[in-house]
Amino acid sequence: MIEIDVFRRPDGVAVVVPQGRLNMVAARQMKDLLAILLEEGSSRIVVDLDRTTFLDSSGLGALIGGLKGARQAGGDLRIARPTPEVLTVFQLTNMDKVLRPRDDVESAFDA
Amino acid sequence: MIEIDVFRRPDGVAVVVPQGRLNMVAARQMKDLLAILLEEGSSRIVVDLDRTTFLDSSGLGALIGGLKGARQAGGDLRIARPTPEVLTVFQLTNMDKVLRPRDDVESAFDA
Amino acid sequence: MPDPTPDGLHLDQSMPTTPDAVDLAHEQLARLWAADGDVLPADRVRFELAVIEILGNIVEHAWIADEGSPSERRLTLALTLTDERLEAVLGDNGRPASIDLSSATMPGADAESGRGLALSLAAVDSLDYERVDGRNLWRIRCDRAPA
Amino acid sequence: MPDPTPDGLHLDQSMPTTPDAVDLAHEQLARLWAADGDVLPADRVRFELAVIEILGNIVEHAWIADEGSPSERRLTLALTLTDERLEAVLGDNGRPASIDLSSATMPGADAESGRGLALSLAAVDSLDYERVDGRNLWRIRCDRAPA
Ligand SMILES: Nc1ncnc2c1ncn2[C@@H]1O[C@H](COP(=O)(O)OP(=O)(O)O)[C@@H](O)[C@H]1O
Ligand SMILES: Nc1ncnc2c1ncn2[C@@H]1O[C@H](COP(=O)(O)OP(=O)(O)O)[C@@H](O)[C@H]1O
Numbered sequence: 001m002i003e004i005d006v007f008r009r010p011d012g013v014a015v016v017v018p019q020g021r022l023n024m025v026a027a028r029q030m031k032d033l034l035a036i037l038l039e040e041g042s043s044r045i046v047v048d049l050d051r052t053t054f055l056d057s058s059g060l061g062a063l064i065g066g067l068k069g070a071r072q073a074g075g076d077l078r079i080a081r082p083t084p085e086v087l088t089v090f091q092l093t094n095m096d097k098v099l100r101p102r103d104d105v106e107s108a109f110d111a
Numbered sequence: 112m113i114e115i116d117v118f119r120r121p122d123g124v125a126v127v128v129p130q131g132r133l134n135m136v137a138a139r140q141m142k143d144l145l146a147i148l149l150e151e152g153s154s155r156i157v158v159d160l161d162r163t164t165f166l167d168s169s170g171l172g173a174l175i176g177g178l179k180g181a182r183q184a185g186g187d188l189r190i191a192r193p194t195p196e197v198l199t200v201f202q203l204t205n206m207d208k209v210l211r212p213r214d215d216v217e218s219a220f221d222a
Numbered sequence: 223m224p225d226p227t228p229d230g231l232h233l234d235q236s237m238p239t240t241p242d243a244v245d246l247a248h249e250q251l252a253r254l255w256a257a258d259g260d261v262l263p264a265d266r267v268r269f270e271l272a273v274i275e276i277l278g279n280i281v282e283h284a285w286i287a288d289e290g291s292p293s294e295r296r297l298t299l300a301l302t303l304t305d306e307r308l309e310a311v312l313g314d315n316g317r318p319a320s321i322d323l324s325s326a327t328m329p330g331a332d333a334e335s336g337r338g339l340a341l342s343l344a345a346v347d348s349l350d351y352e353r354v355d356g357r358n359l360w361r362i363r364c365d366r367a368p369a
Numbered sequence: 370m371p372d373p374t375p376d377g378l379h380l381d382q383s384m385p386t387t388p389d390a391v392d393l394a395h396e397q398l399a400r401l402w403a404a405d406g407d408v409l410p411a412d413r414v415r416f417e418l419a420v421i422e423i424l425g426n427i428v429e430h431a432w433i434a435d436e437g438s439p440s441e442r443r444l445t446l447a448l449t450l451t452d453e454r455l456e457a458v459l460g461d462n463g464r465p466a467s468i469d470l471s472s473a474t475m476p477g478a479d480a481e482s483g484r485g486l487a488l489s490l491a492a493v494d495s496l497d498y499e500r501v502d503g504r505n506l507w508r509i510r511c512d513r514a515p516a
Pocket of ligand 1: 318
């Protein structure tokens with residue numbers, strides 16, 4: 001029910017694109033994927049949520065885990081283009097201030 | 112829920128096209144319309160059922176009433192292009208032999 | 223543990239006791255088909271036929287014209303869709319129907335009415351009528367063709 | 370005359386007691402939205418969130434791993450849609466949940482888990498838990514926004 005694509009940009013930023021529902025089952029995949037990226041030295045990550053149709057607390061947990069890991073490795077994990085479904089979860093859990101979603105994938109690491 | 116169009120062909124045949132569901136409510140309309148046609152002297156009638164999405168026993172009754180009236184007036188009422196929904200009703204009521212549906216509106220009065 | 227309700231989709235709707243009920247029933251059936259795209263057209267057609275015929279009969283025959291207050295008339299339609307079956311229960315508080323379903327037969331080819339019950343019986347796998355607690359209950363069942 | 374069932378659409382489904390249940394629940398919800406196109410996106414989202422969270426919790430926490438036979442595990446999902454409300458009842462025969470819903474609060478920003486119940490409570494208008502006849506019943510209610 002989910003496909004997670006990964007692109008590496010010339011500037012070293014990894015762009016992760018989960019497509020579908022980021023729920024219990026997919027959260028495990030997401031967690032593993034982010035761990036591999038960090039192991040490989042990619043600590044600057046953008047998660048593009050433009051095609052994420054559903055997010056639950058376990059998917060959110062995977063994002064927070066990735067954020068913590070990236071910062072520990074001297075990088076960061078940034079969220080771009082959340083759908084209304086995803087934004088609802090950020091707001092209900094008060095994580096919108098912490099995850100600070102960006103409007104754009106390109107410029108997610110600019111500021 | 113129904114619209115019934117009527118066309119008059121140069122050869123004098125009236126083509127009646129019920130579009131939608133020919134049920135209890137629409138059957139009354141159909142009956143009235145066929146009565147008016149007969150009164151006006153149009154006793155050769157083709158009912159084109161290509162766009163009739165539903166037929167019930169009252170709609171069927173209206174067709175049979177029209178058929179009887181047309182024959183009494185020296186004409187006939189012919190059925191063309193029944194949808195699968197309509198054909199089911201003809202078959203379940205054994206009326207397919209009596210109403211003898213034609214494949215084509217143009218030639219419905221040829222044989 | 224009490225038995226859970228069997229898997230399936232149930233649509234309950236109280237209906238007007240006028241011919242408008244017929245259009246509303248078509249809409250309810252459309253919702254059923256929208257919720258499950260797997261019901262074969264042939265099964266849809268025969269089920270829809272019986273539901274509309276029985277409903278039309280209730281609207282036309284269950285209450286004696288001008289007798290009693292129309293506001294006290296009650297009509298409900300309950301539809302159920304499972305993997306195996308389509309079921310409808312129509313309930314009304316009209317007069318008891320003195321009908322022997324086993325003897326409902328198709329009238330002659332000339333008849334302009336009187337085909338509703340025979341057509342319904344021919345269309346579906348079972349059609350039952352019973353009077354329970356002052357209500358008429360009409361039950362319709364179609365076994366779905368294997369896909 | 371017995372009270373007729375309130376008007377509405379009901380979907381009953383027995384579920385696997387594994388994470389597969391989550392995808393099946395999304396499918397059931399999709400059938401509900403297909404049957405009635407009038408439910409507002411905001412109402413859909415918050416209802417779906419709570420259903421999936423509570424279901425995920427049952428799958429993860431209601432049965433003690435490797436204890437008892439998996440074939441004896443039972444999980445059901447009943448969805449109801451009326452003009453006023455969305456309702457879900459999740460029933461399972463797992464161990465009683467010793468949970469005080471009134472004290473479920475959002476953990477700190479660093480926490481990677483423990484948000485499910487607080488998120489569900491925040492999303493919907495009511496969430497209740499009770500143990501009845503050896504079953505856990507979780508009831509979720511969303512009042513629909515006026516159109
Ligand atoms: N719900 C009902 N309540 C009372 N009488 C009914 C009901 N349904 C059918 N009937 C009786 O059975 C007869 C046959 O019904 P039907 O086969 O549907 O043909 P039609 O309605 O065209 O007469 C009706 O004319 C009516 O007298
Ligand atoms: N259905 C359940 N049965 C038993 N315990 C449960 C159930 N749901 C939740 N719990 C308990 O409540 C805790 C908090 O649940 P929740 O807020 O969903 O967070 P999480 O599932 O991420 O831990 C769970 O860790 C579990 O101990």
